[in-house]
Amino acid sequence: MMKKAVMLVTLSVFFAPLCFAKKPAPLPIKPENLKRHVQYLASPELEGRKPGSPGHNTTVSYIESQLDSYGLHTWIEEKTPWMFWKSTIKNIIAEVPSRSHPEKCIILAAHYDHYGDLFGDHLLGANDNATGVATLLEIARILGQNPVDLGATVHIVFPDQEEAFISGSKRIASWLGLTCQQVVFTMTLDMVGKGFFKGFDNHLFVFGAESGQSLPELVSEGKKLQGAQFSILDAPISVLEVFGVARSDYASFRSQKMPFLFLTTGMPATYHTAADTIDTIDWALHAKASKFVLDTLRSYPRLSSATFGYIEKKKQKPDYLAASRQISLLMDAMLKFPGENRLNSRDMKWMKKKQQKWARATKAPSLWELQRAVVRIITIVGRNSTDKASYFKSIIGKLL
Ligand SMILES: [Zn+2]
Missing domain, CATH: 1.20.1270 (Substrate Binding Domain Of Dnak; Chain:A; Domain 2)
Known part of the structure; x- marks a missing residue:
């Protein structure tokens, strides 16, 4: 008995460093990376990322090269629209594979397009949606450099032309729904770096948890990991959809019966104006919102045995x-x-x-x-x- 115990202790001491070596410490969000991405994406050089403009093409190359540098399988889906005056849709997709559950998918989405020149104004779209893109680029870096099996393939997508009837995400949702056996949940980020109004700058709205089984649990797991200085306000998406009008790319995922969350820090006064520039971004808030996305994603493996099906609208129970x-x-x-x-x-x-x-x-x-x-x-x-x-x-x- 004694000998066995000694051997076990010796073995565990010997293997302990190996066990620790297997589980690298999770990487944190680096606020300086978020800032660097937003500053570049909303710079005059990119011309407000207007579809069809040279700045839009440069944006596509930038996002693609960043994802490539993180070692992720990345590609661009191009689609010429049937309306000849419209620009080609260029969706950017990166994939983080899962060994344990390749048949399950998680989709993270942030549109990268914006208006550019619009009736004499120059709209650069810093909050809308360079912030969302920066968050997902930073999460892509972390998942690429610190590979941990999350129990589902993570598709990090950057839809084009959200500002044109969410046409980019409509395409992505239609084929991803066929590629994945089960989409466990989707998260759409749109404007995550500026407080809604004065006095409301430590908050993130999370809409849509009623659309999926176990989604409310997932959100509360993410919430638990936030400090006292940051609060998550979750509400049914219908509260936002006056006359049934959808607000962002999450609607494309909903059309394909995928559970969805829509994350935003609100629609501030700079929304769709020339004042939506980098100097109005609240970097601390942007970092906190980004951390919530990563924390929630990392909470999924703890709940992965739970059911994550879509709940039909008729059966949803919004509170x-x-x-x-x-x-x-x-x-x-x-x-x-x-x-x-x-x-x-x-x-x-x-x-x-x-x-x-x-x-x-x-x-x-x-x-x-x-x-x-x-x-x-x-x-x-x-x-x-x-x-x-x-x-x-x-x-x-x-x-x-
Ligand atoms: Zn937007």
């Missing part, structure tokens, strides 16, 4: 009572800076009334009531916009 409390938190933050957020007395009265009503409620408010509140908040934020016609212009831009 609108919880959503009303999240919107109430938004109002709290806004009310702390009434001057900077240009609140008038009517806004303040309205917010306080809603907050009181929702705090007392035991039954969920209607979806319409929540959507109207969201639209009103977005409208108030828009008052700080330097470019009043921006939203209208962007809609017209999408048609051209």
Whole structure:
């Protein structure tokens, strides 16, 4: 007995360093890399990454060369649209293989296109969506340099032409759905580097967890790893989709019945204006949002035996009572800076009334009531916009 114990101790001491050597320490997000990517992607040299422009081509080469340098299998999917005046779609795809479960897929997506010149303005798209691209490039570097089997093949995709009816991601979702036996979940990042308004700069919105089994669990695993100075607000995607209008590439994954999460730090006053430049990016917030994406991804192996199927819209159970409390938190933050957020007395009265009503409620408010509140908040934020016609212009831009 004694001899055996001694041998076991000796063996474990001998092999211990090998066991440790097998599991390298997980690499962290490097904020300086995020900043470098955003600075380049939103530089005048890339001309606002407008499809068809030389700057757009340079963007494609940049993203592809970065992914190549991390040792990932990378390729570009090109598709000529049937409308002759439209530019060729160039989607960029990188793959991180899994040995244990190659048949399962996780999709991470961030569109890289933007507007460039639009009706006399020069839109460089720093927050929209150089920030999302930078986050995924940094995660690609970590997964490439520190290969750990996540229990699913990770497809890191950079869809083109999100700003043109999400046409790039529509293509990716259609063939990836056929390539993967099971898409366990998808994460779409769009604008993850600027606080929604003054007083709301330590938050990330995570929409859509109701679309998949075990997705709420995955989000709460990711949440647990965040510091006290960063909060995740999760809400049903329907709260955001007034009149059913989709907001970003996640809708392409939803159309293919893939569970989806949509991550954003909000739609600030610089949204779709010439003011969306690198000097308005909140680098600390961008780093925190990026860390959440990586933490959530790394939480997946702990839950991989759970079911990750898509839940049909009819069977989803969005929690609108919880959503009303999240919107109430938004109002709290806004009310702390009434001057900077240009609140008038009517806004303040309205917010306080809603907050009181929702705090007392035991039954969920209607979806319409929540959507109207969201639209009103977005409208108030828009008052700080330097470019009043921006939203209208962007809609017209999408048609051209
Ligand atoms: Zn965007």
